Amino acid sequence: EDKVVQSPLSLVVHEGDTVTLNCSYEVTNFRSLLWYKQEKKAPTFLFMLTSSGIEKKSGRLSSILDKKELFSILNITATQTGDSAVYLCAGNSGNTPLVFGKGTRLSVIA
Amino acid sequence: NAGVTQTPKFQVLKTGQSMTLQCAQDMNHNSMYWYRQDPGMGLRLIYYSASEGTTDKGEVPNGYNVSRLNKREFSLRLESAAPSQTSVYFCASRTGTHNSPLHFGNGTRLTVT
Secondary structure, three states, X not given: OOEEEEEOOEEEEEOOOOEEEEEEEXXXXXXXXXXXXXXXXXXXXXXXXXXXXXXXXEOOEEEEEEOOOOEEEEEEOOOOHHHOEEEEEEEEOOOOOOEEOOOEEXXXXX | OOOEEEEOOEEEEOOOOOEEEEEEEOOOOXXXXXXXXXXXXXXXEEEEEOOOOOOEEOOOOOOEEEEEOOOOEEEEEEOOOOHHHOEEEEEEEEXXXXXXXXXXXXXXXXXXX
C-alpha cells in the first residue's frame, strides 16, 4: 500500500528561524512529489519535484527530492507569521490519485 | 478566474437527512476528486473520477455516492447523514496527465447533529 509520512506533525518556531519539514514516501510507479500549503481554506500548490537533487525555490521556500532515499524536504528561511499553516506533501504515481501525508502544522510566533 | 467552485460553504444536517455537495471546475480538467479532512487524519479520498463517465472508490467511500454529471461537474451525495460524516469536504481537479498538480476548491464545512 502506498504511503506518505510527514514529520514532525507540528512545530512551533520564532520569527526569523529556519525550519525543515520532512516527507518520506513509498509510492508504486512514483512520478513526482508535491508540496502544498494550507491556511484557513483550500490547500494551495507550492512545488512539484520530479528529479533528485534539483532544488525548487520560491522566495524563502525551497524543496528538494531524493529518489534514492525516498524523501523530500521543504525549507523555509527567515520565517514570518504568515508562514503559519499546515504543509502537506503528496506522492504522485501518474494516473492514480495523489497519496497525501497527514501534514505538518507550523506555527510561527512573533 | 474561478478554478474549482464548491457549494455550499457551510451546512448543518440532522442525522438521517440527505444532501448533495456540488463541485464545478472551469479549467477543462479531466480528473476530479472528493476528499474529507478531519483533525489529525489528513486528507482522505472519498471518491474520484479519472475522466468523464468514470468514478472509483477511494479510501473512505462508505455512506457516500458521486455523480460525474459532465466534464465540469462532480457531485457528492450523502443519502442518510451520520455524525461521523461531520467534516470539511474538499473537491479537487487536475488535468489527468502524469505530472499535474491538484487544484482545490475552498471546501464545505458540514456538521451532522
